[in-house]
Amino acid sequence: MDSTHGNGRAASRTAVLVCQGRAVADGRTATGRFADPVAVRLLRPAERAVVDAVRAGTPPQGWQARTGYESVRACAEVAVPRTVAIDEALRERADxxxxxxxxxxxxRAWRLAALAGTDVxxxxxxxxxxxxxxxxxxxxVRPVARSVRFTPVDFAVDDLGAALAAAGHDAAAPTTWLWEGVVPYLTRDQVRATLAALTARSAPGSTLVLNYQAPSAAATAGRLLTRLLRNSITAGEPWRSRWRPERMAALLAEHGLRTRSDRDLLTLARSLDTPVATRASLRSGRVAVAELA
Ligand SMILES: C[S@@+](CC[C@H](N)C(=O)[O-])C[C@H]1O[C@@H](n2cnc3c(N)ncnc32)[C@H](O)[C@@H]1O
Incomplete structure (x- = not known):
């Protein structure tokens, strides 16, 4: 199936990987705190087959298939604490x-009941x-959110503010912004520009729930290794920026956002008693919540 857009860029493969990770964990890991029954429904048959293999603990033969299997297994470990932290932050602010x-x-717009009164x-x-x-x-699948509006934007070239205005977003009312698993794929300038655009449309009472990566030699080496093994999942989507927590807090402050919390995924995973074999990625992955000062 052709998944490229007019500009030649393909649909994100890492988005599929994260979805596979959530599908692996659904009903098995951190039950009561984590659930994503919708994830598996969005996957294509070949993508589901990898999920099934990971759930069954039956790695495939061949290094390429094995690399794909391990990527999904590792992604499930990271996806659980990340999803729990974000879902809990959104439940507190869902409105x-x-x-x-x-x-x-x-x-989330299709599974998080707390979004019933929220336009997404x-x-x-x-x-x-x-x-x-x-x-x-x-x-x-039908949304559980009050409404869902699809707003195509390339952060590298498009005007986020104008796109949201055209899509009916109200800059005079508070907004909760969720930015999960995207910052590493953007340059520092693109991160700054996106923050400027979102805060320009943030009324008092707005909140940013942000997932980003702190620098980690071990996590970088792991990612380089999967690229060297020509893992087609992550090959076309290189990481472009990582942020130390204090640099991120300073950047957010420059944009009028006060960091309320900033937690690493390893600590979160341990508190949930979920697997932590992918320690380097968990340690460097973070979820921050920042409010408009
Ligand atoms: C790893 S996926 C994360 C998806 C989702 N937020 C999650 O956590 O499951 C990265 C996402 O960033 C998006 N992305 C990367 N670069 C982008 C850009 N320049 N403009 C718009 N979206 C971008 C991709 O399309 C993809 O959906």
Whole structure:
């Protein structure tokens, strides 16, 4: 299936990987705190087969298939604490407007009952968004959020503010912004520009829920290794920026956002008693919550 957009860029493969990770963990890991029954429904048969293999603990033969299997297994470990931290932050603030930046195959608008009174804007690269809309149509899942508006934006070239205004987002009312699993794929300048655009549309009472990567030699080496093994999942989506927590807090402060919490995923995973074999990625992955000062 052709998943490229007019500009030639393909739909995000890492978005599929994260979705596979959540599908692996659903009903098995951190039950009661984590659930994503919608994730598996968005996957294509070959993508589901890897999920089934990981759930069954039956790694495939051949290094390439094995690398794909290990990527999904590791991603499940990271996805659980990340999802729990973000879901809990959103439940506390669910009301009004939620903008999901770089939504990928995020399922919250289709599964998080707390969003029943919330209008959701799903912002993503056009190619990724087109792919998601096809998957949603095929899966016939219905949103639980009050509304979902798809807003295609390439953070590298498009005007996020103008796109949201055209899609009916109200800059005069508070907004919860979710930015999960996207910052590493953007340059520092793109991160700054996106923050400037979102804070320009943030009324008092707005909140940013942010997932980003802190620098980690071990996590970088692991990612380089999977690229060297020509893992087609992550090959086309290199990491471009990592942020130390204090640098991120300073950047957010420059944009009028006060960091309320900033936790690493390893500590979160340990508190949930979930697997921590992927220690380097867990240690460097972080979820921060920042409020408009
Ligand atoms: C790893 S996925 C994360 C998806 C989702 N937020 C999640 O955590 O499951 C990265 C997402 O960032 C988006 N992305 C990366 N670069 C982008 C850009 N320049 N403009 C818009 N979206 C971008 C991709 O389309 C993809 O959906």
């Amino acid at each position: 009004g407007q939620l903008v999901v930046l770089g939504a990928g195959l995020d399922t 804007w799903e912002v993503d690269h056009p190619a990724s968004q087109q792919d998601k809309r096809r998957r949603l149509a095929d899966a016939e």
